[in-house]
Amino acid sequence: METIRFSSVKSLSNKAKTLRDKLFSLELQLLSCHRLIRNLINLRNKTKLPFGIIVRALVYLTQVITSCHIHPSARIGENCSFPHPTGIVIGKNTIVGNNVRIFQNVTLGSHGYANKPNEYPIVEDNVTLYAGAIVLGGIHVGFGATIGAGSIVTRDIPPYSIAYGNPARIRGYHCSNCGNKVDFSDYNELISEKPLCKECS
Ligand SMILES: CC(C)(COP(=O)(O)OP(=O)(O)OC[C@H]1O[C@@H](n2cnc3c(N)ncnc32)[C@H](O)[C@@H]1OP(=O)(O)O)[C@@H](O)C(=O)NCCC(=O)NCCS
Numbered sequence: 001m002e003t004i005r006f007s008s009v010k011s012l013s014n015k016a017k018t019l020r021d022k023l024f025s026l027e028l029q030l031l032s033c034h035r036l037i038r039n040l041i042n043l044r045n046k047t048k049l050p051f052g053i054i055v056r057a058l059v060y061l062t063q064v065i066t067s068c069h070i071h072p073s074a075r076i077g078e079n080c081s082f083p084h085p086t087g088i089v090i091g092k093n094t095i096v097g098n099n100v101r102i103f104q105n106v107t108l109g110s111h112g113y114a115n116k117p118n119e120y121p122i123v124e125d126n127v128t129l130y131a132g133a134i135v136l137g138g139i140h141v142g143f144g145a146t147i148g149a150g151s152i153v154t155r156d157i158p159p160y161s162i163a164y165g166n167p168a169r170i171r172g173y174h175c176s177n178c179g180n181k182v183d184f185s186d187y188n189e190l191i192s193e194k195p196l197c198k199e200c201s
């Protein structure tokens with residue numbers, strides 16, 4: 001994963017073209033608030049100014065408006081999108097890469113032993129987390145993977161894989177070149193980190 005900057009809102013801001021779009025874009029508000037909260041915390045740490053109450057108020061307001069909670073310590077990469085931003089919870093120290101799509105009611109969190117080091121997931125670039133997916137613990141969701149709706153993921157997910165179910169299992173792969181689903185009959189050839197469909201191999 002390339003270096004993750006804190007919650008870039010540029011792409012979402014560009015996507016919402018008019019002022020009206022920006023005003024009513026919940027995903028933009030969600031990410032902007034997260035970024036503002038991060039900046040205020042950094043400023044507070046540097047200047048010791050009493051921003052605590054503003055930070056608390058912003059966290060509260062974000063949750064009231066969007067019904068989502070992104071912990072201030074979580075890092076969200078560039079160009080991420082939240083097509084239906086409601087019920088999303090992203091826990092402390094979670095790292096979300098670039099170009100990640102997160103649908104409604106997705107949870108990225110710890111097993112409940114929040115004080116254990118490395119207890120939060122790392123979601124690599126270009127991952128899609130469909131509605132209601134729950135990803136728990138200090139695991140990696142590999143580059144380009146898709147996690148199906150309603151899945152519970154507690155193990156590492158390899159790059160380009162399609163995983164779903166409870167517990168989530170690898171059910172297929174995306175071609176690393178064209179993105180199409182790789183035929184099951186090509187399964188044995190998927191030893192490399194970059195699966196290819198018949199057409200691309
Ligand atoms: C994960 C997903 C992308 C897989 O798609 P796919 O590889 O094309 O899978 P298919 O539709 O061919 O289904 C294959 C089998 O897996 C099952 N299946 C698919 N997704 C599943 C899921 N999330 N959980 C459990 N089983 C699932 C199907 O019922 C089917 O079972 P069958 O072979 O017994 O009939 C997709 O099913 C999914 O979860 N999409 C989520 C979409 C979403 O969140 N939409 C909300 C938008 S607002």
Ligand SMILES: [Zn+2]
Pocket residue numbers: 175176177178179180196197198199200201
């Ligand atoms: Zn291909």
